[in-house]
Amino acid sequence: MVPSSISKYRDSIVSGPILPTMLRLGLPLMLTDIIMLIYNITDAYWLSRYSQYALAVPRQNWPIFLTFISILIGVTNANLAILSQYVGAKIYSKVSEVASKLFTLCILISTALFLIYQLLKYYIFSYLIRTPIEILVDVLRYAEIIAFDFISFGVGMSLVTIMQSFGDTRTPATIMGIGAIINAILDPIFIVGLGPIPAMGARGAALATLITRLFSSIIVLYLIKVRYPEIKIGFTYRLDKEWFFLSLKIGIPVTIMTISDGFAFTFQQALVNMFGVVIATAFAIGFMVLDMANAILRGFTMSISIMVGQNLGAGNSSRARKIALTAAHTIMLFVFIGSISVYLGRSYLISIFANDSAVVQEAEKLVTTIAWILPMMMLSFLGMSVGRGSGHTIVPTIVNIIRFWVIRICVGWLLAVAIGLSAVGLWTAIALSEITGGAISYMWIRGGKWAKPVIKHQLQQVRSLDTIETPKKVYTN
DSSP, X not given: OOOHHHHHHHHHHHHXXXXXXXXXXXXXXXHHHHHHHHHHHHHHHHHHHHOTTGGGHHHXXXXXXXXXXXXXXXXXXXXXXXXXXXXXXXXXXXXXXXXHHHHHHHHHHHHHHHHHHHHHHHHIIXXXXXXXXXTHHHHHHHHHHHTTHHHHHHHHHHHHHHHHHHTOOHHHHHHHHHHHHHHHHHHHHHHTOBTTBOOOTHHHHHHHHHHHHHHHHHHHHHHHHHHOXXXXXXXXXXXXXXXXXXXXXXXXXXXXXXXXHHHHHHHHHHHHHTTOHHHHHHHHHHHHHHHHHHHHHHHHHHHHHHHHHHHHHTTOHHHHHHHHHHHHHHHHHHHHHHHHHHHHTHHHHHHTTOOOHHHHHHHHHHHHHHGGGHHHHHHHHXXXXXXXXXXXXXXXXXXXXXXXXXXXXXXXXXXXXXXXXXXXXXXXXHHHHHHHHHHHHHHHHHHOTTOSOSOHHHHHHHHHHHHHHSOOOOOOO
């Protein structure tokens, strides 16, 4: 039985007009990123009302959280490629099987991450990140709650990946929108207190995030069961070697890249923390402002993974390359407009979160330095998306390591500490990293060596069966 609900999405992706399809897939994903940004902005706004420096607390936690969930990101990205290529090849019998394996593995991994994080959090923030003493207690309280988010994140990410691989990006975005409303309601209640509920500060922000994520995950699971009844998702003990090693082959480079990113952000945060709590707060605010522009580009580049994956599965390699190049040339224009908007509105945006003149001044320096390199950052994101959709993830991983470790960390330390440019040296290194990463990513996309499916064995089996089962036409005189 061919699942018509999935085929509807699949047909438009492999044979429909490229730009309209890109918009249909990309707009909900962009909305999802904007919603995630709203989570962060809402947290920051209410935390700034609780305490001037409390809004720096989630930023202290984020790099190490990213490092821990890197294995989940690797597994889900690998299976986005596998699932989308099965959908493109119309091998629907494998979709339920792979979806259940992904769901099971994510639950196991996220539970282990929760336990490890709870045991190590004090040592991480006290000795590795060296969080400023003024906010250390709040950071540890935040971490104590957000540790539970590993489990909700793992479950939610597996389910969203499954749904997105079909080409349905709208449903997860809608659920995230509802979650954002819930988060916006819960934040002031838990952060600054309301009625019998005491003010919890950063700990309250973590609790609001956890409740919202759990709610979203439950709704996504329910909608998959209702809208795609042909796809059966559940806990399974059948994690076979072929699937496991293919997931490792595709996912390990992504995991390495994410771990690398997480540690790089951790060391970058440590570098920033060397210059005190004012610079640390300015860093958190400045990156929040830049994330407003990033939210536009990340969503669209993520949609390319789905389009590339399904087209490679369907045997449309030339169309997959055309999709990637069309995205590179089209989205750059929109991102550049976003860069101008961020630059022009930087003072107003920063003033929403800070009234300390020293913090405002440093945040403006950060935004002014790197607002103009957002189009190049988009090309780096696009390179990652092409790698994830095709299953060829090694080159984007290498590019990311160069961006973060060679330029942001090493060059950043040289400029900020050795040469003595202070925080301006760190901001300059961030700009250089995006220019370099974007240029290399574009050349790789244009080269097109990535345009090969990773489910070759299964495709060969299906084509062999088609040859056997389809009788040859016999011509008679």
